[in-house]
């Protein structure tokens with residue numbers, strides 16, 4: 001594989017969940033966000049909130065960024081030009097997720113290049129209403145994801161990924177034979193077990209209902225973990241639709257005709 005410093009930095013990525021107390025300087029914070037901004041964008045449909053209240057932040061990280069999808073700002077620009085939004089909210093949100101995610105990962109890489117570790121927190125969207133109150137967000141701004149950041153107080157090895165042949169398909173989607181699925185599962189499960197990842201994090205997801213536990217930390221690994229997540233959680237979209245509604249987004253509504261010039 002080709003490796004240079006940038007690729008090496010990416011291949012060494014690992015989420016950090018233990019942080020030193022030392023606060024990154026203002027210049028470092030601004031550099032991280034500025035590098036984030038330079039990610040490719042469809043329409044820069046994001047805003048970034050930062051909290052430095054270490055004692056309140058997850059993992060007691062010195063920084064907690066909340067990356068929001070932001071249509072409010074853009075609609076202010078449209079209004080200045082005499083336009084209103086004609087695009088439906090589902091399309092807008094997809095583009096917003098793309099913009100915000102690319103920016104967030106640029107922040108991770110920029111941070112890493114300056115010695116900072118980070119860890120995403122994915123459930124901000126279910127906490128959107130509370131976060132909106134906390135930061136006085138206007139309508140049409142939706143907290144998408146949070147990113148804890150600071151100087152690492154741990155140095156775990158990089159975590160495994162699927163084999164490349166389970167990810168990269170040339171020309172057409174490849175036939176997914178059982179052998180390849182097994183290989184992918186094995187690579188993930190053995191990799192996480194070698195690191196004692198779930199035991200260290202005490203991160204086993206409980207089984208709901210009548211299902212009986214048959215895994216301990218010697219056998220519980222990534223594929224079981226991820227199945228328990230998506231096999232049990234959030235069967236209804238209503239909670240998320242409600243969070244969006246409170247923030248002024250309605251994903252099923254057709255917009256009126258634009259009043260453009």
Ligand SMILES: Cc1cc2nc3c(=O)[nH]c(=O)nc-3n(C[C@H](O)[C@H](O)[C@H](O)COP(=O)(O)O)c2cc1C
Nearest residue numbers: 013014015016017119120121122123145158159160
């Ligand atoms: C969208 C997203 C949400 C995540 N949410 C959480 C979270 O809530 N808690 C957590 O500890 N890690 C969270 N993570 C970190 C993942 O667990 C981590 O990236 C994954 O296990 C791979 O490990 P690595 O980043 O160390 O390579 C999240 C990552 C992403 C991209």
